[in-house]
Amino acid sequence: MIESQPVRVLIATQNAGKVREFRRLLAQVPAMFVGLEELPRITAPDEDGSTFLANAITKARYYSQHFGEIALADDSGLVVDALDGAPGVHSARYGGDGLSDMDRLRLLLKNLEGVPKEHRTARFECAIAVANPQCHGEFMHATGTVEGRIIFEPRGRNGFGYDPIFVPTGETRTTAEMSADEKDSLSHRARAIEAIVPALSGLIGDR
Ligand code: IMP
Numbered sequence: 001m002i003e004s005q006p007v008r009v010l011i012a013t014q015n016a017g018k019v020r021e022f023r024r025l026l027a028q029v030p031a032m033f034v035g036l037e038e039l040p041r042i043t044a045p046d047e048d049g050s051t052f053l054a055n056a057i058t059k060a061r062y063y064s065q066h067f068g069e070i071a072l073a074d075d076s077g078l079v080v081d082a083l084d085g086a087p088g089v090h091s092a093r094y095g096g097d098g099l100s101d102m103d104r105l106r107l108l109l110k111n112l113e114g115v116p117k118e119h120r121t122a123r124f125e126c127a128i129a130v131a132n133p134q135c136h137g138e139f140m141h142a143t144g145t146v147e148g149r150i151i152f153e154p155r156g157r158n159g160f161g162y163d164p165i166f167v168p169t170g171e172t173r174t175t176a177e178m179s180a181d182e183k184d185s186l187s188h189r190a191r192a193i194e195a196i197v198p199a200l201s202g203l204i205g206d207r
Contacts, residue, residue, distance in 0.1 A: 005032075006030060006031055006032040007030075007031045007032070007070065007204045007207045008031065008032050008033075008034055008069050008070070009029075009031045009032070009033050009034070009069070009070045009071070009072055009130075009200075009204075010034050010035075010036065010039070010063055010064070010067060010069050010070065010071040010072065011023075011033050011034065011035050011036070011071075011072055012036060012059045012060060012062075012063040012071050012072060012073035013035065013036060013073070013074070014035075014036050014037060014044075016035065016037060017160075018074075019033070019035035019037075021184075021189065022072070022193065024184075025184065025189075025190055025193040025194075026193060026197065026200070028197065028201075029197060029200055029201050029204060030201075030204060031070075031200075031204050036063070039067060042066055044059075045058050045059060045062040046058075047059070047075065047089070049075075049089065050089065051089065051127070052075040052076060052077065052089060052125055052126065052127035052143070053075070053127040053129065053141060053143065055075035055089060055127070056073050056074055056075040056127040056128055056129040056141065057073075057129040057131070057139055057141065058073075059071075059073030059075070059129070060072060060073040060129040060130055060131035060139055061129075061131045061139065063131075064131035064132065064133045065131075065133060068133050069133065070130060070131070070132050070133070070203065070204075071130070071131050072128060072129070072130045072196075072200070073128070073129055073131075074126055074127065074128045074129075074189065074192065075089070075126070075127050076091070076124065076125060076126035076127070076188060076189060077089060077090070077091030077092070077124070077125065078091050078108075078122060078123075078124055078161070078162045078166065079122060079123050079124075079125055080108070080112070080120075080121075080122040080150060081119070081121045081122060082112060082115045082119050082120060082121075083108075083111060083112070086111075087104075087108065091161065091162070092161075094107065094108065095107045101160060101161055101162075102154070104161075104162070105154060105161075105162050105164060105165050108150070108162065108165065109150070109152070109153075109154075109165060112150060117149070120149045120150040120151075121147070121148075121149055122147075122148055122149060122150050122166065123145050123146060123147045123148065123188075124145070124146045124148075124162075124166065124187070124188040125143065125144070125145050125188055126143065126144045126145075126187075126188040126189045126191070126192040127141060127142075127143045127192065128141060128142050128143070128144075128192045128193065128195075128196050129141045130196060130199070130200055130203065132203060140196065140199045140200070140203070141196070142192050142193075142195035142196040142199070143192055143195070144187075144188040144189060144190065144191025144192030144193070144194070144195060145188050145191065146168050146186055146187055146188045146191070147168065147169045148166050148167050148168040148169050148171070149166075149167055149169070150165050150166060151165055151166075151167055151174065153165075154174075154176070155173075155174045155176065155177055156173065156174045156175075156176030156177035156178075157176060158175075158176050158177065158178060158179065158180070158183070159175050159176045159178070159183060163175040163176035163183075164176040168186055175187070
């Protein structure tokens, strides 16, 4: 009997930590997930969209068309109401190049100086897009959000990015004070992944 090969899905990120996270959260999907670091390196597309979803679609289509395989891409960031939605799609480069995560969150706290607790509402958002080269780059997508607020001083050493200043609604700890499992249970990325699982499973089942 000839065993069929599992369908390959590219995880369109160079970030090995993110590839691990996707593999863990997509364990129920019967596909072989491959990170970009396992493939010949190509120039990344510009992420110049005005929404997380636009950037996720750009990346998924670009890698899917280039490698001729199903590609899954995400884009995420922090949206702060009192800053008119900043840093938003610019979260990774807020304040310019050459800043550390801690520099960026300090800048954000400075820009929120004088804003009282009740007006420090914010959310992490994540958009995921999956592009299928067999259908001319047609894509499916899902989004996930976690609501919360920005505190006044960073707390906690776990996670990354803006985690030390973000407290999810109904929690007293920042996401940097939570374990990886606790953060997975409420994170924007976990919610977006959960939402894409049925469509992704359907696509793979049809192959
Ligand atoms: P990207 O989706 O990898 O481009 O991430 C964009 C940026 O958003 C990251 O560099 C972080 O600054 C921020 N970000 C996204 N998700 C999280 C999170 O779960 N915790 C903290 N910061 C995040």
